[in-house]
Amino acid sequence: xxxxxxxxxxxxxxxxxxxxxxxxxxxxxxxxxxxxxxxxxxxxxxxxxxxxxxxxxxxxxxxxxxxxxxxxxxxxxxxxxxxxxxxxxxxxxxxxxxxxxxxxxxxxxxxxxxxxxxxxxxxxxxxxxxxxxxxxxxxxxxxxxxxxxxxxxxxxxxxxxxxxxxxxxxxxxxxxxxxxxxxxxxxxxxxxxxxxxxxxxxxxxxxxxxxxxxxxxxxxxxxxxxxxxxxxxxxxxxxxxxxxxxxxxxxxxxxxxxxxxxxxxxxxxxxxxxxxxxxxxxxxxxxxxxxxxxxxxxxxxxxxxxxxxxxxxxxxxxxxxxxxxxxxxxxxxxxxxxxxxxxxxxxxxxxxxxxxxxxxxxxxxxxxxxxxxxxxxxxxxxxxxxxxxxxxxxxxxxxxxxxxxxxxxxxxxxxxxxx
Amino acid sequence: xxxxxxxxxxxxxxxxxxxxxxxxxxxxxxxxxxxxxxxxxxxxxxxxxxxxxxxxxxxxxxxxxxxxxxxxxxxxxxxxxxxxxxxxxxxxxxxxxxxxxxxxxxxxxxxxxxxxxxxxxxxxxxxxxxxxxxxxxxxxxxxxxxxxxxxxxxxxxxxxxxx
Ligand code: SF4
Numbered sequence: 001x002x003x004x005x006x007x008x009x010x011x012x013x014x015x016x017x018x019x020x021x022x023x024x025x026x027x028x029x030x031x032x033x034x035x036x037x038x039x040x041x042x043x044x045x046x047x048x049x050x051x052x053x054x055x056x057x058x059x060x061x062x063x064x065x066x067x068x069x070x071x072x073x074x075x076x077x078x079x080x081x082x083x084x085x086x087x088x089x090x091x092x093x094x095x096x097x098x099x100x101x102x103x104x105x106x107x108x109x110x111x112x113x114x115x116x117x118x119x120x121x122x123x124x125x126x127x128x129x130x131x132x133x134x135x136x137x138x139x140x141x142x143x144x145x146x147x148x149x150x151x152x153x154x155x156x157x158x159x160x161x162x163x164x165x166x167x168x169x170x171x172x173x174x175x176x177x178x179x180x181x182x183x184x185x186x187x188x189x190x191x192x193x194x195x196x197x198x199x200x201x202x203x204x205x206x207x208x209x210x211x212x213x214x215x216x217x218x219x220x221x222x223x224x225x226x227x228x229x230x231x232x233x234x235x236x237x238x239x240x241x242x243x244x245x246x247x248x249x250x251x252x253x254x255x256x257x258x259x260x261x262x263x264x265x266x267x268x269x270x271x272x273x274x275x276x277x278x279x280x281x282x283x284x285x286x287x288x289x290x291x292x293x294x295x296x297x298x299x300x301x302x303x304x305x306x307x308x309x310x311x312x313x314x315x316x317x318x319x320x321x322x323x324x325x326x327x328x329x330x331x332x333x334x335x336x337x338x339x340x341x342x343x344x345x346x347x348x349x350x351x352x353x354x355x356x357x358x359x360x361x362x363x364x365x366x367x368x369x370x371x372x373x374x375x376x377x378x379x380x381x382x383x384x385x386x387x388x389x390x391x392x393x394x395x396x397x398x399x400x401x402x403x404x405x406x407x408x409x410x411x412x413x414x415x416x417x418x419x
Numbered sequence: 420x421x422x423x424x425x426x427x428x429x430x431x432x433x434x435x436x437x438x439x440x441x442x443x444x445x446x447x448x449x450x451x452x453x454x455x456x457x458x459x460x461x462x463x464x465x466x467x468x469x470x471x472x473x474x475x476x477x478x479x480x481x482x483x484x485x486x487x488x489x490x491x492x493x494x495x496x497x498x499x500x501x502x503x504x505x506x507x508x509x510x511x512x513x514x515x516x517x518x519x520x521x522x523x524x525x526x527x528x529x530x531x532x533x534x535x536x537x538x539x540x541x542x543x544x545x546x547x548x549x550x551x552x553x554x555x556x557x558x559x560x561x562x563x564x565x566x567x568x569x570x571x572x573x574x575x576x577x578x579x580x581x582x
Contacts, residue, residue, distance in 0.1 A: 024563040037444045041487050044447065049577040067445070074445030124485040124509055140487040140513035146577045154563065188432055189479035193508050222479060224508055277432060364441040364484075385436040385483060387459045 002254035004160040005227040006195040009135040009249070013118045021159040021258070029059070030134075031113055032147045033121030035103055036064035036075065039082045041141035042122055046148055054089050055151030061093040061112060062086050063103040066360040068096060071367040101332025101358040104128035104216065104300035108208075109332055111242035115230030115249050120147050124219045125300050125382065130196075131212030132238065133230025133249050138219065158195040158224045159258040161186070165202040167266035172416045174310065175210035176302055176380065176400040178202070179217045180271040182263065184281030191223035194258065197251060198228050202265055208237040209306045216301045217382050220278040272378075272413060273398040276386040284403055284415045292397070294325045294377040295408040296389075298356075299363045302380035302401050303331030305338050311405035312344040314416055320352035321411035327362065327369045328355045353408070365389045371396075378407045420541040422499050422520070423549075424471035428533040429460065431477035435484045435510070439492040452488055453495025465496045473537050475528060476503035481510025490517040500539050502546060502557070504528045515564055516573045522546065522557035530555055 001019065003011065011018040013027040032055075034042045039062050054060045062082050067075035079096060086094035093112065100106070104125050107113050115133035119126060122144040129136035139153070147153045163182060183190070196218050203211070211228045218226025228234075230249040238246035269283040297303070297311050308330060320326045328348050330336040336358060339345050348355050362369030363381040371377055371390030377397070379389070384396035399407070402416035409419045437459040439452055446452065457464035474493060480503035481489060490513050493501060500520035514521045520541045531537065535550040544557040560568070570576045 024561070037441075038485065038487070041447045045574055048574045049581060051577070051581045066441075072445065078445060122485055122487075124483065126485075138485040138509050140485055140490075140509060140516060142487060142516040142573050143512060146573055149577055149581055156561070156563075188482060189505070189507070192479060192505065222482060222507060365436075366441055383434075383436070383483065385434045385459075387440055388436050392459065392462070 002252035004255040004257065005197050005229065005249065005251045006135060006158055006160055006225060008251065009116055009118065010155060010157060012116055018157060021157050023157045024154055025157060026152055026154050027118050028152050029120050029147050030117035031059050031061060031119045032144060033061045033063065033103060033107070033119065033123065033126060034141065034144050035066055035123055036068060036079050036082060037066050038122030038141045038144065040078045042145040042148065043081060043085045045142040045145035049145060049149055051149035054091065054148045057090045058092050060091050060148050061107060062091055063100060063106060064096040065100055065102050066364060067366050068100060068359055069357065098333060102300045102303055102360055105303055105331035105335065108132060108212065109241060109334055111238065114238040114243035114246045115234055116247055120144060120153055125216050127218045127223065127226050128212050128216040128300055130215035130218060130226040131208060131228050133228055133234055135225055135227065137224050158193060160195045160197050161191055161259045161261060162257040163196055163198050164260065164262045165198065165200040165265060167202065167264040169202060169265050170268065172270055172402055173265065173268050174400045174402065175206060175213045177268065177271040178265065179214040180273050180281050180398065181268065182261065183217065183221050183279045184271065185261065186221050188220060188277050188279045189222040191218065191221040194223060195225040195227055196221070196223050203228060207306065208233060209304045213301055220382055270400055270403050270415060272403065273384055275384055275395040275397065278382065278384060278398060284413065287413050290397065290413040291376065291411060292324060292378050292407055292413060293375040294327065294369060294371065295404050296327045296362050296369055296377060296379040296381060297401055297404045298329030298331060299360065299381040300331065301382045303329060303335065305335050307380065307401040308335065308339050308344050311401040312347045314402055314405035314419065315351045315409065316347050318351055318409050320408045323411050324408050326353040326408040328353050329361055330358055332358050362389055378404055378413055380404050422471055422473065422539045422541065424473045424537060425469065426473055426475045426531050426533060426535045426537050427467065428475045428531065429477070432479045432482055433476050434482050435486050435489045438481065438489040439486065444486060444488055447488065447491065449491050449495030452492035453497065456492040456496035468496050468498060470497040472498050473539060474498050474501045475531050476501060477528060478504045480506050482507035485509045487513050487517060490514045490519045494519055500541065515568065518572055524555055524557045527555045
């Protein structure tokens with residue numbers, strides 16, 4: 001049977017014969033992940049299951065990135081619980097202090113995930129690793145506890161939507177704009193229970209960081225996974241990060257898709273998702289004078305070095321609008337260091353931005369940039385649900401790093417070509 | 420298992436930040452989380468709930484994050500079951516694992532109004548609207564999940580395997 005990428009990867013890890021969509025298969029997991037919010041619950045379930053040890057000390061990652069540096073006593077207690085568990089189990093990949101980064105930026109950077117892997121994480125944006133050709137998906141803490149104990153989990157083989165992206169990309173249009181555009185077309189439940197598989201000339205040309213930005217938001221369309229083929233670029237990226245023996249993987253010719261979406265990007269403007277759902281997408285030029293109080297550049301969607309470079313390029317020699325708080329959070333310590341070396345941090349500080357440590361922080365309304373009632377933020381993050389970044393009466397718009405930088409300068413959401 | 424209670428209707432695409440905002444995720448205690456259930460929809464929403472009431476959602480209920488705190492908050496608020504047009508994938512799995520009864524009924528959500536008195540039979544998946552007299556059948560639970568449920572949930576299922 002000709003297989004989609006999802007079917008092919010599941011097959012690699014399963015003794016069952018992986019067939020058509022809807023079938024339940026049991027698969028071995030390559031990496032199992034939890035964070036400071038979800039690990040405490042997973043640890044409780046793990047104990048209740050009577051498990052004495054994790055299936056593999058090397059293949060469980062515990063990343064305390066959401067409320068760290070711990071914002072209050074309760075979050076400090078949660079992290080303490082995770083830390084003690086990590087010590088007890090001898091978990092190799094425990095991150096909390098100066099080594100911590102936003103989980104989905106951190107794991108690829110450390111060479112912990114690669115093509116053909118199955119990664120499950122107690123975090124919905126685990127789908128990010130689809131950018132590397134891994135079948136990666138989010139689950140709840142108890143499912144993750146089971147995977148930590150057994151090294152396996154069950155999946156329903158998903159149907160796949162093929163997304164073919166072609167055309168000529170404008171210099172201000174980025175992978176973030178492409179994924180927002182797609183979600184705008186198919187809706188927040190457009191890929192419910194399904195996988196997305198990206199192909200086309202634009203995908204072939206796209207760098208790995210951009211692919212991860214797109215795969216990251218598959219869940220915003222309800223998707224189970226957002227998969228990119230693993231090509232020469234993927235192999236080179238993974239080798240550089242120290243992942244062992246990365247292999248190329250493509251879907252088979254003749255594989256069955258439940259739907260095909262074709263996107264010609266020629267002439268596409270930067271896109272913005274308006275409150276309060278990620279599918280409320282408009283071209284940036286369609287917005288009329290939307291003033292903002294805050295701009296956030298960071299997160300597992302757009303906190304990588306390419307994102308910081310793009311924003312800095314626009315910000316260089318300019319000033320952040322005096323009515324705007326521009327918060328920049330490099331997603332990992334390595335990205336921070338690189339941004340320092342390249343002079344990007346300098347550009348941000350000189351322009352009047354606030355540069356903070358790698359953390360999820362304001363992305364989930366945790367800390368370091370919470371919105372008051374009536375306030376509005378443009379963020380490079382992935383969710384703009386009501387109250388996501390603070391008050392129920394605040395608003396979040398989602399956009400690319402370039403739109404973020406331009407907006408920070410102008411004080412209103414604006415096309416990066418217009419500042 | 421049968422549950423009788425008042426229906427509380429919410430809209431389409433109710434996300435996990437609406438069910439339990441992230442600022443409350445500094446605990447995993449059901450009672451504490453239950454007090455803040457739907458605080459992301461409206462302040463003090465949970466105060467309307469009487470033990471045994473039933474939540475009725477629209478399309479894609481529970482979309483967003485993987486936080487298991489969402490089904491825990493619903494259970495903690497006193498609601499044993501959620502009926503919806505459809506469920507977001509991660510929430511559906513989590514709900515089962517937490518022992519929350521989930522019934523998917525598609526467009527039949529139109530046969531339930533806010534405040535109706537409902538009787539839910541978790542074993543047959545049948546919903547009786549005691550206010551209107553309508554009887555609604557939910558979609559069957561996937562076989563594999565029913566199997567996990569019959570083994571006493573995922574925790575017990577794994578317990579059997581690690582022992
Ligand atoms: S950056 Fe935001 S979306 Fe990403 S893992 Fe952290 S909280 Fe979740």
